[in-house]
Amino acid sequence: EAQVTQNPRYLITVTGKKLTVTCSQNMNHEYMSWYRQDPGLGLRQIYYSMNVEVTDKGDVPEGYKVSRKEKRNFPLILESPSPNQTSLYFCASSSTAGFYGYTFGSGTRLTVV
Amino acid sequence: RKEVEQDPGPFNVPEGATVAFNCTYSNSASQSFFWYRQDCRKEPKLLMSVYSSGNEDGRFTAQLNRASQYISLLIRDSKLSDSATYLCVVNLGTALIFGKGTTLSVSS
Numbered sequence: 001e002a003q004v005t006q007n008p009r010y011l012i013t014v015t016g017k018k019l020t021v022t023c024s025q026n027m028n029h030e031y032m033s034w035y036r037q038d039p040g041l042g043l044r045q046i047y048y049s050m051n052v053e054v055t056d057k058g059d060v061p062e063g064y065k066v067s068r069k070e071k072r073n074f075p076l077i078l079e080s081p082s083p084n085q086t087s088l089y090f091c092a093s094s095s096t097a098g099f100y101g102y103t104f105g106s107g108t109r110l111t112v113v
Numbered sequence: 114r115k116e117v118e119q120d121p122g123p124f125n126v127p128e129g130a131t132v133a134f135n136c137t138y139s140n141s142a143s144q145s146f147f148w149y150r151q152d153c154r155k156e157p158k159l160l161m162s163v164y165s166s167g168n169e170d171g172r173f174t175a176q177l178n179r180a181s182q183y184i185s186l187l188i189r190d191s192k193l194s195d196s197a198t199y200l201c202v203v204n205l206g207t208a209l210i211f212g213k214g215t216t217l218s219v220s221s
Contacts, residue, residue: 005144029197033208033209035211040213041210041213042213042214043157043199043200043210043211045208048207048208050207056207060207088154090156090157092209097204097206097207098143098145098204098206098208099145099208100145100162101147101149101159101162101202101204101206101209102144102159103208104156104157104158105156106155106156107154107155108158109154
């Protein structure tokens with residue numbers, strides 16, 4: 001089944017403790033992206049990658065890092081999480097830089113206390 | 114500035130009603146257009162792409178007016194299962210830009 005898989009689905013952590021949210025797709029898509037969704041603010045792009053070793057900032061990149069060493073994986077790294085990074089995170093992928101839309105993962109609900 | 118604006122609702126309608134959602138976008142370089150559906154706390158799912166010629170998928174009809182930078186979605190014969198948040202989305206090439214969503218609640 002074609003899908004984008006994110007892990008974990010739920011995570012509660014403490015301020016300053018480094019964490020990684022994994023994202024993997026099995027569709028051989030070149031393009032991958034991370035979004036966060038907050039009440040009243042909608043979905044906002046954090047980082048995106050057009051292909052292996054090619055990443056760039058989205059609208060809200062502060063406090064996040066990404067890497068794209070393999071085509072299928074695009075992890076999101078929070079080096080020192082803070083409470084304002086409490087959010088619902090979605091990974092997405094596309095074969096055509098979104099021209100026909102994205103496929104989203106099921107989401108990761110992160111709480112930073 | 115890249116923005117997508119939509120009426121947040123909520124739209125509360127009875128089963129069988131026809132409901133219309135509207136959306137405007139600010140970036141004339143937008144390349145493609147979509148309506149996504151999002152159920153509570155779940156991932157957005159593509160409902161349909163939107164074309165200038167208008168397109169229909171069963172009870173759903175979408176329309177794009179590039180000159181006015183306006184997108185619409187019409188839902189006919191609403192079902193209880195249509196209750197969700199509908200997201201207007203434009204593609205800028207490096208990102209999909211999402212509206213904040215319009216909430217639809219269909220009641221029996």
